[in-house]
Amino acid sequence: MTAETQVQGRTDVQGFLAEHAEKELLRLAVVGSVDDGKSTLIGRLLYECNGLFEDQVAAVKRASAGGEIDFSLFTDGLRAEREQGITIDVAYRYFSTKRRKVIVADTPGHLQYTRNMATGASTADAAVILVDARLGILPQTRRHAYIASLLGIPYLAVAINKMDLMDFDQAVYERLSTEFEAFARTLGFEQVRFFPISARTGDNITQPSARTPWHDGETLLGWLETLPHERRQEDAAFRFPVQYVLRPDLDYRGFAGQIVSGKVRLGDEVVVYPSKRRTHIASIDTFDGRLEEASAPASVTLRLTDEVDISRGDQIAHAEQPPRVLQDMEAMLVWFGEERLDTSRRYLVKHTSKYVPAHIEQVLWRKELEDLSEQPAPTLGLNDIAKVRLVCKRPVVCDPYRDNRRTGAFIVVDPLTNDTVAAGMILGGAGGQGAGEARSLVTASERRERLGQSGAVLLLTGTPEVRDAALRLERALFDLGRHAATVRGDAENALALAEAGLLAILYTPVPQARLVLREQLRGAGVPWLELEPSEDVDTQVKRVLDAQEKTP
Known part of the structure; x- marks a missing residue:
């Protein structure tokens, strides 16, 4: 190989990497009931979008015993998953198209692992929910769709899978689409799109299928490429939860953390919460040097013009866009714990970088997923979804989840076992409270x-x-x-x-x-x-x- 060829090769690689870095990013969650074909669908997308290494493909071909490729083996990596034929843990996979990069969360469908599904879908920009054409809309299908809407996912694709086993019957597809559409209409998705597919044979996934002439011809991958890319956080209100206080010497005091939303510039006036002390940004430091401005999701160290008492868990925000400071709040909970909720016990709430003692004072209602009705409930069990009143020992600096997913979300931890027993989304102050002071009429x-x-x-x-x-x-x-x-x-x-x-x-x-x-x-x-x-x-x-x- 000549020196000129080596230089040309390096240039081609650098150009490819630069082009790849400029592609839009989409975070996608694939959800559905057990054996609806989630892992097979993701394996098909990886295979047809060249998202696999040659040795991976060769290993799966060998495991498929010379027959058709079992695409689910590309994703079900745990031994227990392969033995049982189910997905247990959330698996993240990556592929790219000419237009965008995609991070896919393959989430479990089994009822026992609904909590894993909620975790995997919590950062998604769009979701694909699979429906087995033979079995129809199941309770777990409704549960997953409701959780996806609760987590603020705006775009949902409903893939009616295994249409090859139903001879691509248009009547079956339309019946299931109509049934799901009536259910999803109340959930608040910005867009719901239906696709007749076969994950095993590849119909309408990356290429239109000749076996569905009654379909409009749009493929699942084509729909994913037309969606708005990841929700940008630079234009949101500036939020900076402090993770560490850095004091390497007497002359340096910085506050390290990640900008979870918005952007900050040198000289900006900011307020430190919950103390509400006002100050200005003196420096934005990184490992590579100082910046004039930084935006989400950058990890930086901020230095302030004034000596302000700040510790881990405090939050820095712009003065003109204040967060809410709440102790009594209403929230939606997805209960993860094997043990039932005990309203007489104290739990720990982890919100951004802060732990706060709290107790769940009351279950306001539990969602019945068969008909989306709100049922009274004294307590919560595994996978229940409910609206609760949460009372924290100390104020929580937050935003409603609909406004900011990062500062509006929290988890509930059992202090005795250190288990995560619930995930929550803040709706607002209890009884309409807007801040810690709002418990008074004055x-x-x-x-x-x-x-x-x-x-x-x-x-x-x-x-x-x-x-x-x-x-x-x-x-x-x-x-x-x-x-x-x-x-x-x-x-x-x-x-x-x-x-x-x-x-x-x-x-x-x-x-x-x-x-x-x-x-x-x-x-x-x-x-x-x-x-x-x-x-x-x-x-x-x-x-x-x-x-x-x-x-x-």
Whole structure:
């Protein structure tokens, strides 16, 4: 091989990679009941779109014992899956066409693994649901379609499979299409498209079939190529859940995480939640250097112009597009746990990068998937789907799931076993609440206007003389016309006073209590400021008044 040929080969590869990188991405979930042919369909797509290696094809041909290729073997990789002929775990496969790249989630159809199906479909932009032409619309088919709609998937293809076993009877196809369309009309999909296919023989998958002259000729792959590509998150509201606080030396303090939606630029005004402290973006750092701007789904480290108390689980957002701060919320749950829901127990809610103690106060209704009716239910069992009222111990900075899939989703963890027992989608505040303050009929802005101040907690800890310092501060604030009260060691009481609009001076002479009180205040969604008892009262008052001016 000459040097010129080598250079030409490298150029061709680089050009191919550059062209591939520019292709639009579609995330696709394939769902359906047991033995509807999901794995076979995906195997067929991989085979006909050249998404397989030669040794994979050779191995499956050998396993097919010289007969027709068993396309399901390209995806069912676990030994248990091959032995039982079912899909157990979610398998992700990749192929590309001339126009786009496709990531396919092959999800389980067995009732026992509905939770795996919900996990696999949670990031999809479109879904294909298979229906066995011999068996028709099954309860599990309805369950999967409802979960797909619940997860916000906008586009659904209904593939009536195994039409070859029904002699491609048009009447069978139209009957099943009409039945499913009546069911899907209530689910809110943007588009539902029907295809008569045979995954085993390839009819209407990548090429039109001569055996369905009554079909309009569109293929499943052709439909996938015409869909809008992955839902873009750059134009959504900026959301940045903090994952780590980086402090490699005394001169650097950055907040690392992934931008889950929107974009951020140097100099942008942002608000840190739940403390609601305002600041600006001083730097956007990456491993390769500083950026002028960054957008979802980039992982970056943000540095701020002000010293703000931020920890893992806090969230940074633009001031003009605030998230919601909720403790009592209504949500949809898909119950994964083998043990039934116990409304008297405490669970953990994992939302973005934060764990919050919570309990499911009430099951408002359970969805009956046969007729989509809402049935009363005292508890939930495996694979049940329900609307619940969730009460969190600390505020959750979130968005409704319909507005933002990343900040509107959560999982429920059993703290005793560490098992994930449910996946949830936030609908909004319980009883129409919009923020942590909305549990009162008096709003924070009304309190500010009446009292001339914003409620906050002022923390003083660590010395025997701290009580005297707290009382002197209360007196000084009162003399300036501010409404203040002192509280010893009770964060809950101090927070209640702050929510009522007062300046609650929380003090304790016990140094060891400082970290506990900080943690309670940090997650409460109420402004708070830590003061040094050794400072003179004039300095303390100035810091309080400066913080009041910055409080929205």
